[in-house]
Amino acid sequence: MEENYKLSKWLNDEMTAEEFTEFQADKDFAIFEKIKKYSSELQTPTFDEEKMLSKIVTSPKKEVKTISLYKHWALRIAAIFVISIGIFFGARNFASYTEYAGNGTQNTFLLPDNSEIVLNSASEIQYKKWNWDNNRSLNLDGEAFFKVAKGKKFEVNTSHGKVTVLGTQFNVKQRENYFDVSCYEGKVKVNFDTKEYILTKGMSVAFRDGKALDIPLKNNTKPEWLSDEMVFYQESLPSIVAEFERHFNIELELNTTGNGQLFTGTIPAKNSDTALQILCTTYHLKPTKVTKTKIILENN
Template sequence: MEENYKLAKWLSGEMSEDELAAFEAEPDFVIYNKIKKYASELETPNFDENKTLSTILASPKKEIKTVSLAQNWFFRIAAVLVIGLGLFIGYQNFATSTEYAENGVQNSFTLPDNSEVVLNSGSKIEYKKWNWENHRALELNGEAYFKVAKGQKFEVHTSLGKVTVLGTQFNVKQRENRFDVTCYEGKVKVDYGETEIIITKGMSIAFEDGKSITIPENAIQNPEWLNNEMVFYQANLKSIIGEFERRFNVTLELKSNDNSQLFTGTIPSENIDIALQILATTYHLEPTKVSKNKIILKAVNAQK
């Protein structure tokens, strides 16, 4: 009740300087001030004083009712709160929604049309709920698997390219300068620069540094990373280390100059020790754990 009294005094401009300073120091003052600001910007119809006076004089006289100051404050508080609630609901509908998957974890969620999305480690998706049925599009930074509900066109935008589908299942991966798309059901259209390619079930396409990489067809039903496997096709050591860091939430420091070899294969990602051993054997490295989340990869020759 005391809070409502202070709010009413502030709205009516009846606070002393000390009271105003104390009120502005309260944590909720920022919210109150925003509500007041937006409420003051609401437009009202033009007021015709002469017309209103004539109407009043011509109307039958009625018993005059008075409204106490306390009631007046109550109505003003109620009006401000209603306006604030409306602004909050509007913000929730029009603001951009963001989904994250931090390093070491995956994040599954559902879009407004019940399309299912699984974000891989170190990835982010942004989209707007408003008018989703007529504009089903989102921004992806990282890697995600989509199981799209049947309906209108669905678009995935990345910094490297765009994928357009209609009721299908597919995987999109955008990491630095490499862009990979795999279709598991239906068909998808991939736009990369001036190139437009349509791929169907079992097909994959990849681009790196502006060049197309042809990937053999595969009969798998969903991305391997959903089953705790990291799959690479003509991947360089830098990109492999990046996947390790995101998957296991660690930092790998490479101390080797000979890292030009491209790797194609599968590395299990349930156990970091096994995964590191495969990586170390392939690239002739020696992993050394220097802290809980930091590992140094040094060339074997450098150990001698």
């Protein structure tokens, strides 16, 4: 009750300087201030004093009704509450939504049109639900597999390029200096730099440091990482180590460069020890476990 009384005094500009200073310290003051600003902009009809006075004089006497001060400010608070609710839900409709998958995890979710997305480790997607049917566009940082619902154009924007599709299944990977797109169903248009590529089922395009890589045709129906496998094409040791860190949520300290040897192949990723053993055998490395989640890799 005391809080309502303070709010009423503030709305009616009846607070002393000391009371106002104390009221400003309230954790919800910023919200109250925004609500007051918007409510003050509401316009009311112009009041004609002479017309109202004439009407009172000529009208038959009626029982006088009084409205208590409590009802007066309670109605104002109720009106402000309604306005604030409208502002809150309006902001939610226009705000961007973010889906995220941390290291060592995956995140599966549905878009407003029931398109399914699976985010790989250390990846995130931002999109807006408002007007989704007419603006099916999102921003991807990392890697994701898409099962797009049949319908209008669908766009995936990354820092390296844009992918445009229509009711299809595809995978997009964007990591630092690397970008690749694989199509598993339907047709995909990829815009990279100043060039445009059209992909159909089984086709892929990949770029590292802006240069195209030769990617073989795919016969599988989904990306390997969904089956706990990591596939690399002409990948450097530091890039492979970074992928291990994301997938297994571990820290790898690399005390060698691998002599520039590039790796192409598939590494099973269900077990970190098995995956590390394959990596160390390939590059002649010795793993030394420092903590439960930190391992040093150096020349054997």
